[in-house]
Structure formats: structure tokens, C-alpha cells
Amino acid sequence: MRRLIPTGEAARPVAFAEVPQPLPEPGEALIKVEAFAPNRGETFLLEDPRPGAQPGKDIAGLVVQAAADGSGPGIGTRVVGHPAQGGWAEYATVPTHALAALPESVDTVRAAALPLAGITALRLLRTAGSLTGRRVLLTGASGGVGHYVTELAVGAGAEVTAVTATPVRGERLAALGARVVHEVGAAQGPFDVVLESTGGPDLPRALSKARPGGLLVWFGQASRTPVTLDFFQLLGGPERVTIQHFHYAGAPYAPDLAALVRLVEQGRLHPEVGRVSDWTHTADTLVDLRERRIRGKAVLLTEGAR
Known part of the structure; x- marks a missing residue:
């Protein structure tokens, strides 16, 4: 499968690589990523990436393999997720405590803009x-x-x-x-x-x-x-x-993701998405995000986006 990996170059912070599909732990689901949303803080980490870094914390997509321990959403469920890493890829493993199901009324783009x-x-x-x-x-x-x-x-x-x-x-x-x-x-x-x-x-x-x-x-x-x-x-x-x-981190994230999805569904929260683009334009989008040329969130769509 394809994954975006750091290059360490300011003008082109990421590039595609062919890597094996990840194997989920018992409490993780395998998600076919349809959209992901980089955060400005992630652009700073790409300036001097640690070895083996796999960026990507905000995703939306489809469960293609449910968690082996029986937790979380089942196969075929549309979800929004907040993995610790690895979301800028065709497939990502996400702990079920960091997933929430999506109703049909909440589209993939808005969902991907929610997590962090x-x-x-x-x-x-x-x-x-x-x-x-x-x-x-x-x-x-x-x-x-x-x-x-x-x-x-x-x-x-x-x-x-x-x-x-x-x-x-x-x-x-x-x-x-x-x-x-x-x-x-x-x-x-x-x-x-x-x-x-x-x-x-x-x-x-x-x-x-x-x-x-x-x-x-x-x-x-x-x-x-x-x-x-x-x-x-x-x-x-x-x-x-x-x-x-203040620091936002601390699992579980699922209850807050579910709350955010409900707020969007009820028309009480409206994600500001300043750019939607194919993930082949991720490098340029990261530069523009870092330089504050995008208002609100940027969302990148993979080939599997619906």
C-alpha cells in the first residue's frame, strides 16, 4: 500500500512510499482511509522528523477489519478516527477507543476535520x-x-x-x-x-x-x-x-469524537474547511498550512474517497 513519509525537506515535507499493510493489535480496527486532515503542529514536526515517523492523526474512512477483541465498530462502518500516528496512508490501524461511527448525514470531509x-x-x-x-x-x-x-x-x-x-x-x-x-x-x-x-x-x-x-x-x-x-x-x-x-491528549477519544459527530449532525458545529484536495497534493498543502495560507482545516482525499 502507499503511505506518505517525511522527507525532511521544507519545500516538500512528505513523499509516497510503498509499505506493507499494517497489522492491527487485538484492540484496533483496520481502516481504509478515505480522507485525512493534517494539523499545523504536525508541519513543525516534519521539519526534523524522527526516524521511522509515520505522521497522521485525523482520519475518516471505512472499517475493513474489526478489532479482534470484539470492541468498537464492525466491518463496513463509516468512522472518524484519531490514531496516534500513521493516518496519511491507504490503510491505518486505530484503537477502538479512538473511533466513532458516522451517520450518513456527516460526510467524510467534515468528519476528517474533527478529531484533534x-x-x-x-x-x-x-x-x-x-x-x-x-x-x-x-x-x-x-x-x-x-x-x-x-x-x-x-x-x-x-x-x-x-x-x-x-x-x-x-x-x-x-x-x-x-x-x-x-x-x-x-x-x-x-x-x-x-x-x-x-x-x-x-x-x-x-x-x-x-x-x-x-x-x-x-x-x-x-x-x-x-x-x-x-x-x-x-x-x-x-x-x-x-x-x-493545557494539553488535549489522553485517551479514550471515542466519547469526544461521538459528541463532535452529534454536534455536526444536529447543525450545532460547522467545521471550517479551507481546502479539499487529492492526497497527491499533500506536500504543497502542508507548506501552505505551515505558512498560514489556509483558513481553518485542510482535508486530503485518497483514491478510496466516496
């Missing part, structure tokens, strides 16, 4: 707590996570201010109900909750917008610039602010 960004958004908002009537500041808002967080938070009754680099990247966020600004300094605080994903100088700026006793959840560093916090400057800012580190 959607699970992150759900778990991030759970970390933030009840949002009804609360003011939320979201930085780095125009990526896949940002669109999901914005729609879900507004739907939960929050007043969301989203920070995006350009007006174009903020158009859909505004349509979802967010107030859009293009630099953290322009956000009109104070905010009950700050969701910070940019790092660098934006984190201390965002922190200064929190209310006394507020919460800042740090869930990314998209700028790739380390954060410096001045303790004495903090003393002059809002008092008793909590800074909480």
Missing part, C-alpha cells in the same frame, strides 16, 4: 468551566481549534473576543458571533477567561486583559517564540489570576 482540533476545543472549554454570560478572549483564533472554540463558546452563551492576524481570517469568526480584533492590545477587557495559543509577547499581553481572579489557559505557542513573564510586572496587573497549562 475538535477534541482540543471540547476539552479546552471543559477546562474553562461554565461559560454562560462570561467574557472570553481567544488568541490565534483563525485555525481549526479557534473556529470550534468560538462556535461552541458562543453557543454556550459566552461573549467571545477572537484575535486574528487579518480581517479576512476573522470573517467567519465574526459570522459565528465573535467580536474580532487583530491584535491582543485591541481587545477590550477585562475577561473572565483567556484562552491563549500564540505564546511569545502575546501571552503577557493577554494575561493583562484578565479580570482579578480570572483564568488564563495556555494551550499552544503558534508563534514558536518562547514566553517571558516578568514577576514584578505581574504584580501590577490583575490580582490572583490563575495560569493553567
Whole structure:
């Protein structure tokens, strides 16, 4: 079968290779991949790939071999999955605790756009707590996570201010109900909750917008610039602010995937897919994703896509 493997080249991060079809463990299903969605964080890992790396964490496709232990969906079930690796291939093995069945009303493209960004958004908002009537500041808002967080938070009754680099990247966020600004300094605080994903100088700026006793959840560093916090400057800012580190990972993923699928099916969550292309264009798509030339998610279709 064909698999995309890292090349270590910035201009062409992946290339096709012929490899054996993977063999599932007892608690894994074999999935014929129909679509996959790379994440911007994965593009950074491709710059200096570890030996034997098999990228790919967000997929949708068809179960062609059910798990031997009897868990999970049966043969022929359309699914969305979140494997630890190996999703950019014709076939992938996925633990059944990281699979959810798809109804006919949820197409493969939207399903593939859900896993990492959607699970992150759900778990991030759970970390933030009840949002009804609360003011939320979201930085780095125009990526896949940002669109999901914005729609879900507004739907939960929050007043969301989203920070995006350009007006174009903020158009859909505004349509979802967010107030859009293009630099953290322009956000009109104070905010009950700050969701910070940019790092660098934006984190201390965002922190200064929190209310006394507020919460800042740090869930990314998209700028790739380390954060410096001045303790004495903090003393002059809002008092008793909590800074909480967040990472989305932690199985099982199946319940959250099922929740995301239900939200899409019910019309309460609308994946923002900025590009759909054949997987022969994966290398170019990864470069464009890394350079922020794609708004929202990119989805690549294999030959087996329906």
C-alpha cells in the first residue's frame, strides 16, 4: 500500500512510499482511509522528523477489519478516527477507543476535520468551566481549534473576543458571533477567561486583559517564540489570576469524537474547511498550512474517497 513519509525537506515535507499493510493489535480496527486532515503542529514536526515517523492523526474512512477483541465498530462502518500516528496512508490501524461511527448525514470531509482540533476545543472549554454570560478572549483564533472554540463558546452563551492576524481570517469568526480584533492590545477587557495559543509577547499581553481572579489557559505557542513573564510586572496587573497549562491528549477519544459527530449532525458545529484536495497534493498543502495560507482545516482525499 502507499503511505506518505517525511522527507525532511521544507519545500516538500512528505513523499509516497510503498509499505506493507499494517497489522492491527487485538484492540484496533483496520481502516481504509478515505480522507485525512493534517494539523499545523504536525508541519513543525516534519521539519526534523524522527526516524521511522509515520505522521497522521485525523482520519475518516471505512472499517475493513474489526478489532479482534470484539470492541468498537464492525466491518463496513463509516468512522472518524484519531490514531496516534500513521493516518496519511491507504490503510491505518486505530484503537477502538479512538473511533466513532458516522451517520450518513456527516460526510467524510467534515468528519476528517474533527478529531484533534475538535477534541482540543471540547476539552479546552471543559477546562474553562461554565461559560454562560462570561467574557472570553481567544488568541490565534483563525485555525481549526479557534473556529470550534468560538462556535461552541458562543453557543454556550459566552461573549467571545477572537484575535486574528487579518480581517479576512476573522470573517467567519465574526459570522459565528465573535467580536474580532487583530491584535491582543485591541481587545477590550477585562475577561473572565483567556484562552491563549500564540505564546511569545502575546501571552503577557493577554494575561493583562484578565479580570482579578480570572483564568488564563495556555494551550499552544503558534508563534514558536518562547514566553517571558516578568514577576514584578505581574504584580501590577490583575490580582490572583490563575495560569493553567493545557494539553488535549489522553485517551479514550471515542466519547469526544461521538459528541463532535452529534454536534455536526444536529447543525450545532460547522467545521471550517479551507481546502479539499487529492492526497497527491499533500506536500504543497502542508507548506501552505505551515505558512498560514489556509483558513481553518485542510482535508486530503485518497483514491478510496466516496
